[in-house]
Amino acid sequence: MSLLSILGVLSSAIFSGTSLLYTTLGEVIDERSGIVNLGLEGVLLVSAAAGFAVTSWSGNPFLGVFTALLAGGLMNLILGYLVIHRQANQLASGLALMFFGFGLSALIGKSYVGTKINALPRIPLPGLSGLPHLYTSLFSFDLLIYLSIPAAFLVSWLLFRTRWGLSLRAVGENAETAFASGRNPRLIRYQALFIGGLLAGLGAAHLSLAYTMTWTEYMTAGRGFIAVALVIFSKWHPVRAIAGALLFSGAVAFQLLLQSSGVQISPFLLDTIPYLITLLVLIAWGGTRKQSAPASLGRIYYGTE
């Protein structure tokens, strides 16, 4: 194994971990306010398709990112209407949203399959210009990658250092008490879902506009669900989500490195490594005494008389 291949695992972890990180951050905000969003897969797909369509149509990837962002927020508001306004079951609504997203994204993206777009421009890390292109291209990141870790700290600041974050967490712990202390749980949950959707939209934009530069049906391939697992992995904390996203995508890159270096282990087995690691961490976390899940996660707020 050469230096290039080890740096390559790091690079791949960053490239494919970015969409996971944004999506996980979005889900952290949703869940901190007490709502489980199982429809993330659909939200991602609709955002990716909408962003790709607008980029292909306008030729401007930044307009595409903006569209993906909005599409994510709007998709989450649909869930908001179902679970906040109509007080429907969160899990069922989330799954319905996911299926809705499958269909809607296929419809939006239909005429854009196989089109070539202007991808998000890549800006090489400064100070590497002397190295061969093979190395510099590993660390030529797009804007969304550079912004991903600051975004995690920003979400952390929003949740733990602002009055709004305090209200949001209060609603997630106990909506009735939050109401009694003068907060509007419904409004806060709508806000949380909208912002969470914006972040998921960024993740989707990175997937379709920066990393793969393409749109195909069901291109997220389960990333929405991985993000839900990563929220538990990171114990509902945005900064720990960085580690979760990097670990998962690093594990994918690592098993591919093993495959391509000719290790005599069945590739079928190697392919399960990232999921095994996720499972192991979830099992290990499950044993800790301190429960960090928001107390009213998944519970419907019926309003206070």
Next chain:
Amino acid sequence: MNQKIFYTVTAIVMSSVLLLAACAPAATPAPPEAPTAIPTEVPTAVPTEPPTAAPVEVATEVPTTVPTAAGPCLTIGALYGGPITDAGYNEAMHESVMAIKQNIACVEIIEAENVPDEAGATTTMENMIQQGAQMIIATAFNHQYPALTLSQSHPDVIFEHAGGWEMGANFANFFGEPPDAWYLMGVAAGKMTTSNKLGFVAAFPLGWTLTFINAFELGAQSVNPDVQTIVAYTFSWGDRAKEADTTNSLINQGVDVITMHVDSPSTVLSTAESRGVYSIGFQSLAAQQFAPEYWISGTGYTLGDKLTWLASTVIDGTWEPIFLRCGMADGCMAVAPFGAKVPAEVQDYVNQVRADLEAGNIIVFKGPILDQDGNVKVAEGEELTDDMMSSVDWFVKGVVGSPK
């Protein structure tokens, strides 16, 4: 409370309806045109120009004046496993089918894309037969058994399936012969590599995929004995992010030519391009646009002429179930133009090998062929047959990676 349940149920039903509506295969009948020009010549007189014009318009145009006196001379129902604009397998199949319409004007074509599963294939084909299809062209792996079953209950309809192995009274299989073309791509890659490492992004370790990899490596070895082909699998036909990861992983192992067997080559090609690494396309010739600078060449299916011939035999009633395999010499596999970075002498050499392959001077899987562990897989004086190629579970010597 009741109202709440009502709204929830409505929301779920609406979502499901939208989903189903979007996923349902869109069967758009093409308008019948000039129903008098039925070709009566022998099938060899069919134009040999590969179809390059965008024939999609034909399927979407709404007929303004439909001739009422005479209907189409033949209605063909064609179904695809994925989107027909994927710059990959489905686009290649779609263009091959639309070539029939270009060559025989009185044919009407009903197309359905995104039919990946067996149940969907059955209903789609039944729909097409109800709309008057007398010939069905089923192009996805999962279409074979539904088509075979339907062929027994519809003896008056001709079924042609791409890339399978079953045969029946009114059911037959057709396909290109990619191994020769893959060998040629290997020759080009072996000439272009400087690191002597080629990379192959594969979806699954399937028999045909392994055969393509073997042919590629054998072609490369024929010009460069030290060359290795490194294989990594994505375990998905369409997980684009993983395809990008896999491509990068291979490049980081020192590979300087990348090729692939996945549904659509676009992500693999554009990733290789962004790393400044050569690439070779497969499935559809439309792939070149994704690697404008580092493109070497590519190969794709151009089955239009053979499908035209099959359709013409259906029209004049001489159709027979034949197991049709056709290669580069028959025009069923096309080789894409060379990229700008390929030197003239490499182009000349590759063209020479192509002529030899077409003339039968080079047989790709001619013994002795050794596997990775040095066991003799094809003995001296023997050749691998088509049947054996589809069930290969070993790699030739020089391939790095696990075949199972």
